[in-house]
Amino acid sequence: MNFDRIREKLNILADAAKYDVSCASSGSTRTNQNKGLGNASKMGICHTYTADGRCVSLLKILLTNHCIFDCAYCVTRKSNDVPRAAFKVQEVVDLTINFYRRNYIEGLFLSSGIFKSPDHTMERLVSVAKKLREEENFNGYIHLKSIPGASDELMYEAGLYADRLSVNIEVPTISGLKLLAPDKKHEDFTKPMEKVKNEIVRYQSEHKVIKNIPKYAPAGQSTQMIVGASGESDKDIMYSATYYYKTYNMKRVYYSGYVPVTHDARLPAIGSQVPMLRENRLYQTDWLLRFYGFSVGEILNNQHPNLDMDVDPKLSWALRNLHHFPVNVNTADKRLLARIPGVGMQSVDKIVKARKFRKLNWDHLKKIGVALNRAQYFMVCESRLWERRDLDADKIKGMILQNSTGKFRNQYSTQLSLFN
Amino acid sequence: MNATTTLVYDGSFNGFLTSVFVAFDEKINVADIQKNNQSQNGLFSETETVFTHVEKAKRVWNGIRNKSHNAISNVYFAFLSETEGVEMMLYTYIQKLMRTQNGKYLDYSDSTVLHIAQLAKKVGREKHRMEAFVRFQLTKDEIYFANIEPDFDVLPLISKHFRDRYADQKWLIYDVKRKYGIYYDLDHVEMVSLNLKDIHHNKTVKSDAFAPEEYEYQTLWNDYFKSTNIASRINPKLHTQHVPKRYWKYLSEKKEAV
Ligand code: SF4
Numbered sequence: 001m002n003f004d005r006i007r008e009k010l011n012i013l014a015d016a017a018k019y020d021v022s023c024a025s026s027g028s029t030r031t032n033q034n035k036g037l038g039n040a041s042k043m044g045i046c047h048t049y050t051a052d053g054r055c056v057s058l059l060k061i062l063l064t065n066h067c068i069f070d071c072a073y074c075v076t077r078k079s080n081d082v083p084r085a086a087f088k089v090q091e092v093v094d095l096t097i098n099f100y101r102r103n104y105i106e107g108l109f110l111s112s113g114i115f116k117s118p119d120h121t122m123e124r125l126v127s128v129a130k131k132l133r134e135e136e137n138f139n140g141y142i143h144l145k146s147i148p149g150a151s152d153e154l155m156y157e158a159g160l161y162a163d164r165l166s167v168n169i170e171v172p173t174i175s176g177l178k179l180l181a182p183d184k185k186h187e188d189f190t191k192p193m194e195k196v197k198n199e200i201v202r203y204q205s206e207h208k209v210i211k212n213i214p215k216y217a218p219a220g221q222s223t224q225m226i227v228g229a230s231g232e233s234d235k236d237i238m239y240s241a242t243y244y245y246k247t248y249n250m251k252r253v254y255y256s257g258y259v260p261v262t263h264d265a266r267l268p269a270i271g272s273q274v275p276m277l278r279e280n281r282l283y284q285t286d287w288l289l290r291f292y293g294f295s296v297g298e299i300l301n302n303q304h305p306n307l308d309m310d311v312d313p314k315l316s317w318a319l320r321n322l323h324h325f326p327v328n329v330n331t332a333d334k335r336l337l338a339r340i341p342g343v344g345m346q347s348v349d350k351i352v353k354a355r356k357f358r359k360l361n362w363d364h365l366k367k368i369g370v371a372l373n374r375a376q377y378f379m380v381c382e383s384r385l386w387e388r389r390d391l392d393a394d395k396i397k398g399m400i401l402q403n404s405t406g407k408f409r410n411q412y413s414t415q416l417s418l419f420n
Numbered sequence: 421m422n423a424t425t426t427l428v429y430d431g432s433f434n435g436f437l438t439s440v441f442v443a444f445d446e447k448i449n450v451a452d453i454q455k456n457n458q459s460q461n462g463l464f465s466e467t468e469t470v471f472t473h474v475e476k477a478k479r480v481w482n483g484i485r486n487k488s489h490n491a492i493s494n495v496y497f498a499f500l501s502e503t504e505g506v507e508m509m510l511y512t513y514i515q516k517l518m519r520t521q522n523g524k525y526l527d528y529s530d531s532t533v534l535h536i537a538q539l540a541k542k543v544g545r546e547k548h549r550m551e552a553f554v555r556f557q558l559t560k561d562e563i564y565f566a567n568i569e570p571d572f573d574v575l576p577l578i579s580k581h582f583r584d585r586y587a588d589q590k591w592l593i594y595d596v597k598r599k600y601g602i603y604y605d606l607d608h609v610e611m612v613s614l615n616l617k618d619i620h621h622n623k624t625v626k627s628d629a630f631a632p633e634e635y636e637y638q639t640l641w642n643d644y645f646k647s648t649n650i651a652s653r654i655n656p657k658l659h660t661q662h663v664p665k666r667y668w669k670y671l672s673e674k675k676e677a678v
């Protein structure tokens with residue numbers, strides 16, 4: 001192996017791949033077979049974190065950054081003047097295996113610019129995955145990016161080797177897509193999604209009958225949307241996300257605050273702030289929809305098309321819906337408990353278990369880990385102290401903001417400071 | 421007043437479980453349970469040395485497990501925290517557990533239960549971190565070798581993870597602080613006690629113990645790590661929160677930072 005040349009390529013092709021935010025290595029269960037190399041666990045592991053605090057669990061690279069298309073938001077686009085490179089299939093295989101053996105990574109996330117044609121490119125991606133599985137007996141995680149416009153046959157093959165497939169929608173609205181990615185049609189994205197969804201459904205039903213048929217994309221599919229590039233509202237974004245979750249059984253939708261990388265009049269200028277707080281709020285919303293039983297219309301609607309920046313979406317919802325509160329923690333069902341600001345799902349579980357033994361008071365709740373600085377305004381417990389009965393939403397919000405340290409003010413946290 | 425007894429055991433988990441067995445079996449009024457190398461007599465208590473007895477330990481293990489799976493893992497994890505006085509806390513915990521009727525003892529409003537759960541959680545986090553932060557270096561004799569220096573004694577907890585994952589390569593993970601390691605020889609994982617003098621930190625100086633391409637891959641990884649960063653999003657506080665500095669010296673991607 002010529003390490004100097006590989007080094008150059010890696011620098012170019014990792015750099016171009018870093019804007020894809022998906023780095024999850026979770027959701028698959030591939031066991032190590034025949035004393036081979038690697039496995040993939042339900043949990044996934046972050047092996048390190050970037051200087052900006054994001055998890056690194058996969059070797060995330062492009063096969064090549066040559067591209068025949070010209071999407072405005074993309075560093076790799078044809079009209080951008082950057083050094084170009086391309087990996088050989090075997091080079092990607094060797095890098096993955098050697099990084100994996102040293103416990104640097106959970107697996108590979110391979111994407112690519114489109115060279116020649118979508119199918120030509122997709123075929124290469126598939127052959128990397130195939131080699132890893134069949135020649136190297138590699139059972140670690142593989143995420144392949146589906147190239148928009150790739151054929152059904154290749155999507156089928158991709159799913160046999162990959163744990164996850166994704167095609168990034170990038171622009172949440174069709175009009176935005178026309179403007180920013182003139183070479184792509186909406187169907188180029190949705191057709192592969194549809195194929196993958198159907199294959200997964202088919203796999204699951206056949207698997208019930210025949211146990212040893214080959215897995216098909218066991219970690220499902222995901223997609224990504226860029227936030228803040230084409231003037232869409234949070235409502236637009238979350239309604240699109242909900243659509244993709246429902247229509248194509250997405251495992252995850254990722255939200256990526258747009259990092260200006262090219263000069264283009266259609267886009268925010270280079271040097272503009274990356275909307276990280278907004279991105280964080282979108283993830284929090286996504287979380288509420290997937291795990292807390294909220295429906296999207298409760299959180300975003302015509303009266304409230306954008307998320308609040310100063311408070312998290314659950315608190316924001318509670319403040320707009322004070323008539324649901326206070327919730328009695330000693331009697332309320334799980335669904336209602338989960339709606340109290342400052343009470344996370346873990347606390348909900350602990351509350352339900354603990355209250356079998358005794359009626360809970362403020363002290364118990366504090367020990368359990370409820371964030372009382374927020375929760376106290378929305379619940380009653382075994383205590384006569386509930387002094388804030390007469391407060392209105394503005395007062396409550398004011399008091400919470402005043403008493404919270406950092407959490408809401410930390411504008412640059414990219415991490416999900418969830419609702420513990 | 422009943423006489424109290426301090427039980428002294430050999431420091432192993434089985435030894436601890438045996439002590440619990442002895443205490444229950446002989447209805448001892450336990451003053452303390454201590455490791456033999458750090459035992460101190462209480463003023464008014466007798467000392468009894470407990471000899472590790474695997475069968476007895478097993479009975480206690482099964483007894484706890486039959487009550488609750490969650491409890492048995494809490495007990496083991498909390499024990500590995502090596503926290504001073506954890507034995508007595510665990511003893512109280514096990515007593516409470518054995519007295520409960522309804523099987524599971526999950527009353528988080530009880531301070532012992534909560535405390536043990538918290539300790540177990542800390543150890544669990546360290547386990548998880550070590551699964552992430554082990555960095556193997558390939559030696560000339562084809563063993564993937566790693567140093568770690570965890571806060572808690574987590575080698576026994578991570579052994580299965582690495583065995584399941586790296587079934588086709590020999591590896592050795594060495595705990596620098598506790599001076600022992602786990603070694604996988606393609607068949608079994610064994611505990612090995614070593615006293616390594618030459619601890620291979622991520623020094624920029626190369627050691628000839630390692631395969632020639634080893635440093636090439638470290639460089640590639642180091643480069644890769646750098647190029648994943650998006651400059652306009654940099655957040656050092658968040659970074660060190662996830663990768664605390666005390667781990668840096670064994671992380672190849674942090675080579676230059678140490
Ligand atoms: S097709 Fe993909 S790689 Fe090419 S310019 Fe568009 S987004 Fe970038």
